[in-house]
Amino acid sequence: MSIYQHYRADEKPFIDQIFESIHFVKDTYSFKLTDFLDPRQQEIVTQLASYDGQVVVFLDGGIENAERQRAIISPPYFEPESDDFGLAFFEVDYADKFFTIEHRQLLGALMNLGIIRDKFGDILINDKTVQFIVAKEVSGFVQLNLQAVGKATVALRKLNSEELIKINEEWKIQSGTVSSLRLDAVVSEMFHISRAKSAAYIQKGMVKVNWKVVEQPNYECCKLDTISVRGFGRGKLVSIDGQTKKEKWRIQYGKK
Missing domain, CATH: 3.10.290.10 (RNA-binding S4 domain)
Incomplete structure (x- = not known):
């Protein structure tokens, strides 16, 4: 019985990618870090690791109940630290007396940098405070090149995880x-x-x-x-x- 029959046809490339990561972990006795995953992908990774039985999965998106999270696939004895997830955090500084920044505007500006969506985590907006989470490996490029969101000129200020705003978005x-x-x-x-x-x-x-x-x-x-x-x-x-x-x-x- 093929594992693929339990999933949609368009999910096969992602499943193959995760199987490659699982084989890498078992062959090298080290861990593998994914890009940011949506909730459905997180479910698939967890299921495939359970199906294999020789690896475990840890998830972290920088905040509690993050929608988009990176996964670490590792041997059972590995205990990841927060730095292993490769997360960077930014706050957007802009003239908030004159401009408003919406989720779709910030996401559009980030995507226009030429970086794939999978490198970006959650966007956090509370009143005039705008923050976002990004893969650490592209954070320097993002900080250097994101200069405008919509009509607002912006600058990015790096944060630590404790400075992230708490968003209570209950379904x-x-x-x-x-x-x-x-x-x-x-x-x-x-x-x-x-x-x-x-x-x-x-x-x-x-x-x-x-x-x-x-x-x-x-x-x-x-x-x-x-x-x-x-x-x-x-x-x-x-x-x-x-x-x-x-x-x-x-x-x-x-x-x-």
């Missing part, structure tokens, strides 16, 4: 049933729109799963997928709890 958990785990069915339930509108939004490129645009209404959703719809916000498929007698799927999902 509001709801329960529901769906006829299938297709993306259009899950979006319809999660955002309380018709199945037809859900399919139309997906086909127009307005829906992202784990921060990637998905345009296929029949795309199969999995536990811990993060789903966003332009204009409607973001949700997470927290759990899939089996089927009812009428063969509908029971799901729990969170919304912010």
Whole structure:
């Protein structure tokens, strides 16, 4: 029985990458550090390590309950220290009397530096305070080259982890049933729109799963997928709890 049958076809490259890391750890008796992973990827890494049985996984995103975290895959006897996760922390200094910086603006500015999304962790915004977490190996480049966000001129000030603001972003958990785990069915339930509108939004490129645009209404959703719809916000498929007698799927999902 192939391990791949338990996952979506588009997850195979990531699974292969993690298997390579697991083999590296077992061959070298050292640890392997990943880039930042979304919640679904964190679930996959943990499952694959458990399936292998000879390695363990540690996760850290710099703050408690971080959404995006780096993973250390290691032998069971290894105990990582915080520095092993390669995290750097910045606060954005800008003229906050004249400008407002939003999450999407900062993420867009960071991506425009030519660095892949996987090198960036959570973005923390509380009133006028704007901070973000980044992989240490690219932190120097980011600090040198990020000079503007939107119309605001910015400078970056390096922080230690104790200076990060505490964001209390709790998911509001709801329960529901769906006829299938297709993306259009899950979006319809999660955002309380018709199945037809859900399919139309997906086909127009307005829906992202784990921060990637998905345009296929029949795309199969999995536990811990993060789903966003332009204009409607973001949700997470927290759990899939089996089927009812009428063969509908029971799901729990969170919304912010």
